[in-house]
Amino acid sequence: LCESDESASSCPADCGGLIVCGDGVCEDTETTATCPSDCPSVEIPETTVSEEEKIPTSDVSFLAKGILDLSTDSRGSFSAVADTQVSIVISDDHILKEIETTYLTIGSETYILSYLNGAYRADVTMPGTSTRHALSVVIQYADGSVQTLSFIANLTSSGLIYEKISDINSPISEAVVTLYVLQENNWLAWDGSPWNQFNPITTKADGNFIWYVENGSYKISVTKAGYQDTDSGEITVNNNIVNSRLEIKTIEEAPVFDTITETTEKIMESLGVVVQNLSETVQTVRESPAAQTSTSVAAPIIATTAVIATAVLASSFNLLPFLQLLFTSPLLLWNRRKRKTYGVVYHSLLKTPVDLAMVRLFRMPENKLIKSRVTDKEGRFFFLAQPGSYRLEVNKLGFSYPSKILSEIKDDAVYLDVYHGETITVNEKDIVITPNVPLDPTTGEKLQTPAGIKHKKLLQQTQKYVAVVGVVIAVLVFFVQVTIWSAALLFLQIVVYLLVRRLATPKKPKSWGIVYDKTTNRPLSNVVIRIFEPKYQKLLESAVTDSKGRYTFLLGPNEYHSTYEKGGYQSQETKIDYTNEKDIKELAKDIELEPENKK
Secondary structure, three states: OOOOOOOOOOOOOHHOOOOOOOOOOOOOOOOOOOOOOOOOOOOOOOOOOOHHHHHOOEEEEEEOOOOOOOOOOOEEEEEOOOOOOEEEEOOOOOOOOOOOEEEEEEEEEEEEEEEEOEEEEEEEEEEOOEEEEEEEEEEEEEOOOOOEEEEEEEEEEEEEEEEEEEEEEEEOOOOEEEEEEEEEOEEOOOOOOOOOOOOOOHHHHHEEEEEEEEOOOEEEEEEOOEOEEEEEEEEEEEOOOEEEEEEEEOOOOOOOOHHHHHHHHEEEEEEEEHHHHHHHHHHHHHOHHHHHHHHHHHHHHHHHHHHHHHHHHHOOOOOOHHHHHHHHOOOHHHHHHHOOOEEEEEOOOOOOOOOOOOOEEEEEEEOOOEEEOOOOOEEOEEEEEOOOOEEEEEEEEOEEEEOOOOOOOOOOEEOOOOOOOEEEEEOOOOOOOOOOOEEEEEEEOOOOOOOHHHHHHHHHHHHHHHHHHHHHHHHHHHHHHHHHHHHHHHHHHHHHHHHHHHHHHOOOOOOOOOEEEEOOOOEEEEEEEEEOOOOOOOEEEEEEEOOEEEOOEEEOOOOOEEEEEEEOEEEEEEEOOOOOOOOOOOEOOOOEOEEEEOO
């Protein structure tokens, strides 16, 4: 339509002057072959019904995912994504006479609408080209009269996650794309289940993603192992579509500097001086008015220090899922003992249980979340379900679901009924859903040099020393200003430190393996040991022997091979077969390494 404020120069698509394929008008120079969107092969009849008998365009709705009503403007224009399905619904509220047939045409395709539950409906696949397409709805009445309703489908492309490689946008697969909605000035994860959609989405090989949403303010976050986390910033959606194009960049690994050792030694030296001189300085500090003022300022900081210490020590385990398990699962544990049936979430290669994994149960086909559970330290969970169809979804940082490594496996060593995302059908009441769910590691061990592994061990020790700083400061404040407030903060600091350290420290093994010098029979320290999964040639774990030559690993029922390396000694490799084991077993073999200069 050429409006009064438009002209051929300002809007040639509406006011002539330029023939545009996709403007909804079949020009003399356009044909079905050159522009099928404007010149469909099906002839569109003229409207012959009276004005009183016409169905208003407001009675026609276009629904994404069969639910979300796509906004249509006064010209009958709506937006959709190319090559996706949109449902058309015509209400019978204003139908005054018998309809013989109703059909829709878009491009060269024609769809017949069927009458169901008070409306005429059809599922329409949008054309694959991202442009404007004329869409016509033809209603033929039993008396021979016709009404034609015209619309314009503005088709756009899907969103894309990509990285730039030599100025070429290369799609990224296996990226986790999460949509957030702005509600009352808070960013909340968008719930896609009412609209038959998933959130988050994991991209496939083409890197594409798409959401149909209600108009409003949104933002997108993208995560992928080895890449920087990316945020789109606020996006204003006014066409019901979220389809941004986002570039993500790889993470450049920071080098491990030799100064780590020197820095750690300085920290330890400083702490030693503080402890040694503490008794001499407490009395002097107490008598200082300035110190009294300083402690008044420092006391509130102790609570913050407790939080920082918690974050430092908790970096090796998932604290929030642990708290959820602690406070929400007593009933689950009691019921499990009673029924003595459960499923296990486990590492697809190590065959070890995965604790603190989030397991969600969805009812199909509406894809409605029914229940969620957090696995315990043995990776166990279960759901009590009523008749119906269900599916499970499992999330755990550092793992991917469903397992691709075991995608064709139904019985995996001690784990039967291996689950890969299939629909679970329950035919009786109070049935327990307990499949075993493997997860693939997404951030497995990297094949580091022996020096890199030693530096990693040193960094872990440094974490512990940093976490002690908060306790030391709390002790100083307490002795300088002895009050109930400072005593309470000291107690809180110590409790938080001990609790988080206990949770973050892995369980000590019951037995050790020792690496010896074959010639002198003396234990060897700093021997680098690696564990591999032979079938997929994947590095699973690595460790360094301590000052007494000791080491250990916890391995599940599977086959492995291990390597032992130390400068000046011949490397050694051993095969490990735990396939007949029924539970996790420690690897604690005594190994002898032969010096390289031995003849």
